[in-house]
Amino acid sequence: MELFCLENETYRRAQKDPNIFCDERVLQSLLTLEDRHVPQRPYFKSVQNDIQPFMRRIVATWMLEVCEEEKCDEDVFPLAMNYLDRFLAAVPTRKCYLQLLGAVCLLLASKLKACQPLSTKKLCIYTDNSITCQQLLEWELVVLSKLKWNMAAVTPLDFIEHILHKLPIPEDRLTLIRKHSQTFIALCATDHSFTMYPPSTIATGSVGAAVCGLQLQEKEHNMWGYSLMEMLAKITNTEVDYLKSCQEQIEQLLANSLKESQHPQKQEGGATSKTPDSQTLSCTPTDVRDVNL
Known part of the structure; x- marks a missing residue:
């Protein structure tokens, strides 16, 4: 009799352990660790000269839409934003690299939190192919280095x-x-x-x-x-x-x-993209090219 391994499209997650929430030490440990992963200064005034708050919001909205489109675990987006803020608080960055940074942060967060990490190919498509897989991999090492490989950040x-x-x-x-x-x-x-x-x-x-x-x-x-x-x-x-x-x-x-x-602005450019096999992939409506204006 042959045995077959059948994999489901959905992933089963472990049930919550009630002992974790009954033990006060767990919450106290989180409270002790949380300050280590919070930017220590408002980086728009002291570090970033080329990036403005509205640019961060555009990229953050795009990152959220990617997570929703890919049905990522709810932990991925807040963790990715934590990486992005910590990086911007430490490294002066040109605005033309902001979406690339956001994509890298999504990739890293999905590797840590998601059952199935985001693929570099899909992330490139979501940027309307404005970045390459090679750039993602190169910047992945840069972000890891600047964050000192401290990726298990505490989030809300x-x-x-x-x-x-x-x-x-x-x-x-x-x-x-x-x-x-x-x-x-x-x-x-x-x-x-x-x-x-x-x-x-x-x-x-x-x-x-x-x-x-x-x-x-x-x-x-x-x-x-x-x-x-x-x-x-x-x-x-x-x-x-x-x-x-x-x-x-x-x-x-x-x-x-x-x-x-209630008063949405018309956006162009990032609404749809096509995969190499010509199948339409639903992408995010946020046009991150507005960052460079």
Whole structure:
């Protein structure tokens, strides 16, 4: 009798270990390590002369769209943005290399977090073939060298489950809150003003914004016992006022994003590309060539 190995297109992930979220030492270790992976200065003022904040946002939006198109794990995009910010905080970079840097960061993050890493060929296609596979491989070594091979960075997503585990939220609400929180975290990663916030603060602010946006706190006031903000601040050892400021900034960013989506600008050039076998590959709508204007 012959044995066949049948591989599924979907990848099965390990179930969450409840012991990780019950042990306080895990959360404390994350809080101790998170500052090591945060840029220590606002690099647009001190390091980058050719790159502006709006350019970073264009490339970040493109990177997010690539992750969505390729159905990457939710961990890939925040980690890739962490690599990009740390590199820009250390190395003056010309704007013509910004999309190449973004593609390299996606490649590295997918190798660390995804079951199936992004292919260099597809990344080149998503750039409308403005970069080559050889450039990706060369810059991969450059980024690894500049980041000193310290790639296991702590991101806001690492804190989400720890925070939700400590909140008195019914099980049937957790999935929705988790999804909204992940969306807020991705949105924050596209905006440079959140670069200096610790990952734990962005995570708690995102959870707070998700709960308030779904109006769960008012409906379940007796369950909270005291204010949600105080509970979140206690979980991550954050000052309440600092956390409030972060949450308000997240909510304002969401409002601005929704307003922009209602008045989309026409974009050309990066909408579709073709693979060598002439099959149409759906690509991202963001035209990163705007960076060079």
